[in-house]
Every structure is written in C-alpha cells, then in structure tokens.
Amino acid sequence: EVLLLQSGGGLVQPGGSLRLSCAASGFVFNTYALKWVRQAPGKGLEWVSEISASGTTTYYGDFAKGRFTISRDNSRGTVFLTMTNLRVDDAAIYYCAKGEMRGEPARIDYWGQGVAVTVSS
Amino acid sequence: QSVLTQPPSASGAPGQRVIISCSGTNSNIGSNYVYWYQQIPGAAPRLIIHRNDQRPSGVPDRFSGSRSGTSASLAISGLRSEDEVDYYCASWDNNLSGVIFGGGTKLTVL
Numbered sequence: 001e002v003l004l005l006q007s008g009g010g011l012v013q014p015g016g017s018l019r020l021s022c023a024a025s026g027f028v029f030n031t032y033a034l035k036w037v038r039q040a041p042g043k044g045l046e047w048v049s050e051i052s053a054s055g056t057t058t059y060y061g062d063f064a065k066g067r068f069t070i071s072r073d074n075s076r077g078t079v080f081l082t083m084t085n086l087r088v089d090d091a092a093i094y095y096c097a098k099g100e101m102r103g104e105p106a107r108i109d110y111w112g113q114g115v116a117v118t119v120s121s
Numbered sequence: 122q123s124v125l126t127q128p129p130s131a132s133g134a135p136g137q138r139v140i141i142s143c144s145g146t147n148s149n150i151g152s153n154y155v156y157w158y159q160q161i162p163g164a165a166p167r168l169i170i171h172r173n174d175q176r177p178s179g180v181p182d183r184f185s186g187s188r189s190g191t192s193a194s195l196a197i198s199g200l201r202s203e204d205e206v207d208y209y210c211a212s213w214d215n216n217l218s219g220v221i222f223g224g225g226t227k228l229t230v231l
Contacts, residue, residue: 035220045158045166045209047220059219095165100177106156106211106220109177111165 002026002110004096009115012086016119020081022096022112030054030074032102036081038092038117048094050105051079059105063090083117091119124149125210125223132229138198141226143210145191149221153213155193157186160207160225170195197228205230 008020022034036048049070050059058070067086072079079096096112099105126144133139143155157170168177170186173193185196193212197204210223 044225045160045211045222047211047222050220061219062217101171104154104171106154106213107168107171108156108158108166109168114165 002098004098004110004112006094006096006112006115009094009117011118011120013121014086014088014119016086017082017084018086018117019083020094020096020115020117022079022081024077024079024096024098027098029077032098033105034072034079035097035099035105035108036070036079037095037097037108037111038090039095039114040089040092043092046092049081053102086117086119088119091117093117124214124217124221125212127208127210127223127226129224130227130229132231133197133200134231135200135202137200138196139200139228141195141197141208141210141228143193143195143223145193145212145221147191148216149191149212149214150188150193151191152215155186155188156211157184157193157195158209158211160209162206166209200230202230204228 003025005023035050051070055072069082093114095114097108098110099107100109154172158166159169160166173188174186214221
C-alpha cells in the first residue's frame with residue numbers, strides 16, 4: 001500500500017521559511033517522480049512543484065520559482081518542500097502526491113494527508 | 122487565474138446526465154493528456170479519469186471523459202446525491218513546463 005505521510009506545516013510570519021516533509025512507503029521510492037500540490041482555503045487546486053525520480057530535474061509553478069525548493073532523499077524515502085520568503089497568499093493545505101505511471105506528471109493517484117500552512121503576523 | 126477554464130458550477134437532477142467542460146489551448150489539452158479529479162470538501166482529491174478517457178479501477182462507469190482539440194469534458198450519468206462535490210481538470214502545459222488545473226466546478230444535484 002502506498003503511503004505518503006506528511007509533516008512540517010504550521011504558522012509562519014510573512015517573509016519567514018518553512019520546510020515540509022513527506023515520508024513515502026509502499027513503492028520503490030527512487031523510481032518515481034513526486035510532486036506537491038496546494039489548495040488555499042475555499043480555492044482550487046494549484047500545482048506547486050515536481051521532482052524527478054533521481055532528483056536531478058525539478059519543475060516549479062511560476063509563484064514558487066525562486067522561493068520554493070523541492071528536494072528528495074532517496075536513502076530515506078522522503079521528499080521535501082522548502083519554502084522561503086512566504087507570503088500571506090501562500091497559506092494553503094499542501095499535499096504531497098504521486099502518480100501511478102511514470103511520464104504522466106498531471107496524473108496523481110496517491111495523496112498525502114495534507115498539512116496546513118498559515119502565513120500571518 | 123487558471124489556464125484551464127471550467128464553469129464554476131453545474132447542476133442536474135438525480136438520474137440525469139451532466140457534462141462539465143474544460144477549455145485549454147494547444148500547449149496543454151491540445152497536446153497532452155487530460156485528467157479529472159473529484160474532491161469532497163475537506164478531503165484529498167481522487168483521480169476519476171486519466172489519459173483523457175480512461176477510468177482507474179474502482180471508478181464507476183457513470184463517469185466518462187473525452188477530449189477534442191483543445192477542450193475536454195467530463196460526463197456524469199445517473200446522477201446521485203454523492204456526486205455533489207467539486208471536480209477539477211488538469212493537464213501538462215508545454216509552455217509553462219508545469220501542471221495546470223482548471224478552476225474547479227461545483228456540481229449540485231438538484
């Protein structure tokens with residue numbers, strides 16, 4: 001069974017930083033890309049970032065470029081999202097996610113439980 | 122502002138068929154697969170259509186997807202009260218080099 005267990009959400013002040021973690025199990029971790037998707041309160045889904053299986057290739061939504069960094073530790077089966085210079089409009093539920101098929105970045109079959117990020121002074 | 126355009130709402134009576142549209146461009150729907158997600162408020166989304174028109178295991182055949190040119194559609198037949206949730210389309214965008222979601226459609230079963 002694929003499990004994505006997230007941690008690291010919380011309250012941060014504008015301009016602050018936060019690191020989200022996602023510990024994965026139930027599949028061969030170093031053979032799948034992983035991604036982050038967020039959802040602001042009362043809003044729709046928004047793709048944040050994706051990292052390739054090896055960790056050598058990353059993609060970011062425009063709002064995340066230069067502020068967010070996705071990374072992974074294949075030895076620990078964990079993917080991270082480090083967020084800096086956080087803004088009020090970054091407040092959202094952040095989901096760690098994985099697709100069943102390689103090469104289909106918009107496909108998400110498995111989701112973490114989601115963690116809340118609140119940005120407020 | 123979403124690159125994929127969905128109607129914010131849709132509705133239908135129990136037992137009826139409803140279609141939710143998703144409009145894009147040649148850089149996304151026109152050249153990449155479309156996916157549809159169903160989301161109950163407060164829960165993580167669930168994949169209900171992949172590769173334009175394929176249903177994952179466990180998704181009822183009341184749900185069907187199609188793609189034509191730069192648009193896609195999700196059809197739900199035999200509407201049930203439990204279908205009254207939110208639906209999102211998604212695709213890869215070649216120009217943005219990223220995944221894009223539609224703004225979401227809230228379905229009401231009258």
